[in-house]
Amino acid sequence: MGALIGEYECKLDEKGRLMVPSGLKKQxxxxxxxxFVVNRGFEKQLNMYPQKEWEKISSQINELNLFVKQNREFVRKFNNGATEVEVDGSGRILLPKTLMQYAGIDKEAILFAHSNRIEIWSKAEYDKFMKEGADDFAALAEQVMGNIPNKGKADVS
Amino acid sequence: MGALIGEYECKLDEKGRLMVPSGLKKQxxxxxxxxFVVNRGFEKQLNMYPQKEWEKISSQINELNLFVKQNREFVRKFNNGATEVEVDGSGRILLPKTLMQYAGIDKEAILFAHSNRIEIWSKAEYDKFMKEGADDFAALAEQVMGNIPNKGKADVS
DNA sequence: AATTTACCACTTTCTCCCACTTGTTGAAAA
DNA sequence: TTTTCAACAAGTGGGAGAAAGTGGTAAATT
Incomplete structure (x- = not known):
């Protein structure tokens, strides 16, 4: 699977079902x-992985020795609500209510795809997050990327 | 049996019976x-295994040399509370009261399935556990997974 | 006999499936 | 060249059936 990309604005229908935009499916x-598998993200948002991507990750996790306390803690926090979801015949998914609440998703959601996952945000939270520190993006970029040697890297500034 | 997955919020009825969510059964x-076999977990929670999985674990435990004092102690404590439970005609299980008390389960429970088991938590304890040290997850991840060679490992940060 | 467990019946809620509407694209004819 | 219609895809809504939730009674165990 190639890297995912794109930002999509989606509305939930009255039963809380979320349409997967066709542009995303095509990727x-x-x-x-x-x-897909959905779990809680670090911010107030959800992460959705194509099942195969999730399996790659979790097959390693499931090999950990659960008699080790640290491993138990890690496995639990790693999963963090991970639940399988399936798209219905009309290309919609029904997310578990507990996860919807966690992310504060009501009517409007943003699907934000990158690398191997699709982040699901409530529109309000997404706007808020992107707005915060928007001024400092340049500084952040320097902090994060500034020390990486520039081998054939594309310039994105 | 493939790896289990999922987090389910369940209510107990007034007789203390716990519904097994259909999503879990389907797996x-x-x-x-x-x-199933239920016993005490290492944290304030219960572990429930499909009977066959329990037999696998149990046979490993039974290989321990019981002439060793430490082994005797471990085997006893490990089996302490282990109980066979059966799903009734309506898809519910009745957990022994002693185990319910151990886990502090009253009305609301979380079923958290991973690898070969289903962990049963009181909602309050589960939330507490997930909340504690959430900030240090990155450090924990490094400790637990940091030494595993990075062959095609997916990024989950 | 009292308490616990198993079994059965029913209501409400949710989920999955199907059918319909809307929108878009492309081709043909005026 | 423009307009119209057809065909297909995308998006919406509703309804049947399954699952969740509730309660009660009979049986069994102590």
Whole structure:
């Protein structure tokens, strides 16, 4: 699977179902358009992974020895609500209510795809997050990327 | 049996019976949907295993040399409270009261499935556990997963 | 006999499936 | 060249059936 990309604004219908934009589906191989795994993200947002991507991650996690306390803690926090979701015949997904509440999603959501995941935000939280520290983006970029040697890297400034 | 996954919020009825969510049952082969073994977890929580999984674990434990004092102690404590439970006709299980008390489960429970088990938490304890040290997750992840060679490992940060 | 457990019946809620509406694209004819 | 219609895809809504939730009674165990 290539890296995902795109930002999509979606409305939930009255039953809380979320349409997966066709533009996003097209980026995924046919076999990976049906099943996803959603869990809580670090910010007030959810992360959704195509099932295969999730399996790559979790197969390693599941090999940890659970008699070790630290491993138990890690496994639990790593999963953090991870739940399988499936798109219905009309290309919609129904997210568990507990996760919707966590992310504060009501009517409007933003799907923000990058690398191997799709982040799901409430529109309000997304705008807030992107607004905060918007001024300092240049400074942040320097902090994060400034020390990486510039081998054939594309200039994105 | 594939790895289990999912977080489910369940209410107990007034008789203390716990509904097994259908989403969880679907993950188990038909033959393993009826009988489970529950015992005390290391945290303030219970672990429930499909019977076959329990047998695997139990056979490992039974290989320990019981002439060793430490082993005897471990085996006793590990089996302490282990109880076979069966799903009733309406898809519910009745957990022994002593175990419910141990886990502090009253009305609301969280079923948290991963690898080969289903952890049963009181909602309050679960929230507390997930909240504690949430900031240090990155450090924990490094400690636990940091030494594993990074072969095609997916990024989950 | 009292308490616990198993079994059965019913209501409400939710989920999945199907059918319909809307929108878009492309081709053909005026 | 423009307009119209057809065909398909995208998006919306509703309804049937399954699952969740509730309660009660009979049976069994102590």
């Amino acid at each position: 995924l191989p046919a076999k990976e358009q049906k099943k | 188990l082969p038909a033959k393993e949907q009826k009988k």
